[in-house]
Amino acid sequence: MKHPRVAVVTGAGSGIGARIVQELHTYGWRVAGIDRQPVVDDALALSLVADVADGEKVRQAVDHVHRALGPVEGLVTAAGHYAAAPVSTLTPEEWHRMLRVHLGGLFHTARAVLPSMIERGGGSVVAISSELALGGGDGEAHYAAAKGAVIGLVRSLAVELAPRNIRVNSVAPGPTDTPLLAADSPWRDPAYLATLPTRRLARPDEIAATARYLLQDATFCTGEVVSPNSGAVI
Structure with a gap:
């Protein structure tokens, strides 16, 4: 009997x-969620609390997944942190916090799951980046830099891990219609939406489908950056 993928x-x-x-x-995976707060979701087989910026806490969480659910075949790093500020006012802590969450979060979780993937002979990693990593953003230098660093790590891991049958890809969304995007956000302004070829924001389900495709079906893809951004960056 084939066991569900983890x-x-x-x-x-x-x-x-x-x-x-x-x-x-929906596609039959057993999913373990890691978040800074407890998550109640019937779709989760396991919910764990950890800050992805803390490597030891991440290692402990992933060890728990291995014991409870079995070897990890897929990893999606979607934990994020966003703030806007001009470079002239950024504090060192704001700069480093952005890097710790995005770049550190990918590094810590990948390092925790990779031994299991290598042992089982394969796996897939998808890191959520941002279109700002590709095009930059006014007042968003630290966020764009952290997300750009994610893409650099993705591409390097893809080269390093391909001989181990482990694929590593990235999804770099544009502004997405989630509650995290405030009602008065400039990305919701009709004037901005009119500049997009699709004239609308991407939906979370569209980003999720892209991530699932890269994780599960795109067996010919590694080191790729797919940017579902309504045509904002082409």
């Missing part, structure tokens, strides 16, 4: 991460 999703409690949990569950 996936870990960080940032599972809200936004894109929560929708990815639902998507993977």
